[in-house]
Amino acid sequence: MRKTKADAERTRDQILDAAEITFFERGVARSSLDDIARAAGVTRGAVYWHFANKVELFLAMQDRAWLPQEDLCEKLADTPDRDPLATVADVVCDMFRRIAADESQKRVLAILLLRCEYTDEMADALQRRKEADCSLDARFGALFAAAGDRGLLHPAFTPALAQGAFRALVFGVFRRWLEAPEEMDLTAQGCAMVQAFIRVLGDASHEKASSA
Amino acid sequence: MRKTKADAERTRDQILDAAEITFFERGVARSSLDDIARAAGVTRGAVYWHFANKVELFLAMQDRAWLPQEDLCEKLADTPDRDPLATVADVVCDMFRRIAADESQKRVLAILLLRCEYTDEMADALQRRKEADCSLDARFGALFAAAGDRGLLHPAFTPALAQGAFRALVFGVFRRWLEAPEEMDLTAQGCAMVQAFIRVLGDASHEKASSA
DNA sequence: CATTATCCATACATGAATGTATGTAAAGAG
DNA sequence: CTCTTTACATACATTCATGTATGGATAATG
Numbered sequence: 001m002r003k004t005k006a007d008a009e010r011t012r013d014q015i016l017d018a019a020e021i022t023f024f025e026r027g028v029a030r031s032s033l034d035d036i037a038r039a040a041g042v043t044r045g046a047v048y049w050h051f052a053n054k055v056e057l058f059l060a061m062q063d064r065a066w067l068p069q070e071d072l073c074e075k076l077a078d079t080p081d082r083d084p085l086a087t088v089a090d091v092v093c094d095m096f097r098r099i100a101a102d103e104s105q106k107r108v109l110a111i112l113l114l115r116c117e118y119t120d121e122m123a124d125a126l127q128r129r130k131e132a133d134c135s136l137d138a139r140f141g142a143l144f145a146a147a148g149d150r151g152l153l154h155p156a157f158t159p160a161l162a163q164g165a166f167r168a169l170v171f172g173v174f175r176r177w178l179e180a181p182e183e184m185d186l187t188a189q190g191c192a193m194v195q196a197f198i199r200v201l202g203d204a205s206h207e208k209a210s211s212a
Numbered sequence: 213m214r215k216t217k218a219d220a221e222r223t224r225d226q227i228l229d230a231a232e233i234t235f236f237e238r239g240v241a242r243s244s245l246d247d248i249a250r251a252a253g254v255t256r257g258a259v260y261w262h263f264a265n266k267v268e269l270f271l272a273m274q275d276r277a278w279l280p281q282e283d284l285c286e287k288l289a290d291t292p293d294r295d296p297l298a299t300v301a302d303v304v305c306d307m308f309r310r311i312a313a314d315e316s317q318k319r320v321l322a323i324l325l326l327r328c329e330y331t332d333e334m335a336d337a338l339q340r341r342k343e344a345d346c347s348l349d350a351r352f353g354a355l356f357a358a359a360g361d362r363g364l365l366h367p368a369f370t371p372a373l374a375q376g377a378f379r380a381l382v383f384g385v386f387r388r389w390l391e392a393p394e395e396m397d398l399t400a401q402g403c404a405m406v407q408a409f410i411r412v413l414g415d416a417s418h419e420k421a422s423s424a
Numbered sequence: 425c426a427t428t429a430t431c432c433a434t435a436c437a438t439g440a441a442t443g444t445a446t447g448t449a450a451a452g453a454g
Numbered sequence: 455c456t457c458t459t460t461a462c463a464t465a466c467a468t469t470c471a472t473g474t475a476t477g478g479a480t481a482a483t484g
Contacts, residue, residue: 169377
């Protein structure tokens with residue numbers, strides 16, 4: 001029972017891994033700290049040493065995972081000045097592919113969307129998601145606005161409406177996949193839906209002038 | 213303390229009302245049966261008389277509420293043989309309006325989507341939603357297939373793709389509204405997004421022939 | 425090498441929630 | 455008007471999860 005600092009970090013990671021799996025399987029509320037500790041091969045003593053309580057453990061798990069919002073923001077930050085709609089579709093599809101390939105991230109997202117109840121205790125957790133969403137909305141908003149300025153949007157959509165609908169579509173696709181991963185392939189059907197939507201969004205064939 | 217059968221039914225309803233509010237405010241897991249009983253103005257004895265446990269109470273609450281899926285199915289059942297896409301948009305927008313006006317239904321849906329963890333215990337509850345979704349999908353599928361047969365769909369979409377995207381969009385809009393009702397008006401922006409999407413879906417202007 | 429701080433297991437105390445058992449007053453049935 | 459059943463309230467037993475306190479073994483530090 002000799003524990004160096006590196007060892008301690010490893011057990012901390014093991015606890016976070018166990019929390020991911022346990023939360024995913026039993027839900028956050030029904031997962032006791034003893035369940036998690038046992039799954040990690042330690043006792044509650046270790047859990048309480050590294051984390052103050054279950055909420056803190058949950059937040060640490062959320063922080064360790066790379067949330068797709070941050071991922072998207074980073075990608076959107078350094079995109080060339082291409083067709084903004086094509087950029088949007090590419091970035092989201094890229095995100096889909098990456099998440100589908102990462103079991104851990106898939107688990108965390110399933111926990112955040114399907115396996116936890118957002119109440120007063122979880123206010124911090126929800127706040128972080130909202131902040132990430134907010135900065136993401138700003139970036140998407142700029143792209144859709146640019147598309148609108150260049151006359152690339154179908155006349156049925158204002159930039160704000162297009163952004164809202166796109167956001168809803170992506171979220172809906174995502175949630176559907178998380179609910180029934182075996183019934184749906186995110187990289188195939190998910191990307192297809194996103195791309196088809198972007199294509200009809202950009203189908204401004206009502207105006208005669210087609211500059212590009 | 214005289215209880216006739218009608219009185220008993222009333223207290224049962226009061227318990228269900230209290231469960232709705234308590235689940236909505238504190239989440240399902242953190243709501244104890246004592247919380248609910250107190251909110252209903254009774255004791256746990258009454259709750260245990262009417263319901264075997266919390267899961268049964270939850271299921272009874274879910275059953276009492278008119279789920280939007282059933283609502284939609286009923287509407288779709290007796291629609292004239294109009295433009296299928298217009299029918300779809302009308303029915304969904306009508307559902308949006310009705311839910312936005314019904315606080316109780318809004319609470320129940322917020323519970324089902326945001327305030328409960330779907331784990332093995334809740335398998336029954338999830339199963340009912342899935343069944344309702346399934347029969348709904350069949351009806352929507354028929355309409356989108358009809359639209360495809362009549363050449364009403366934008367060539368970017370197959371009927372199945374259109375249906376999946378539409379479903380995702382509606383769900384995403386719905387969820388977004390439930391998460392932040394003050395930031396979004398379901399009857400205004402929600403309906404606008406749905407209608408705009410349906411409009412671009414039906415924009416099959418690539419073919420020269422426009423029969424209708 | 426002695427000391428201290430780290431890392432974790434074990435033990436204990438507490439409260440909260442559950443399920444059940446019992447009591448009971450009225451309603452309903454005959 | 456009895457008798458049984460209904461519709462609860464109350465009381466009890468038990469389990470479970472939490473938080474904390476303590477102990478101990480080693481690593482880090484000087």
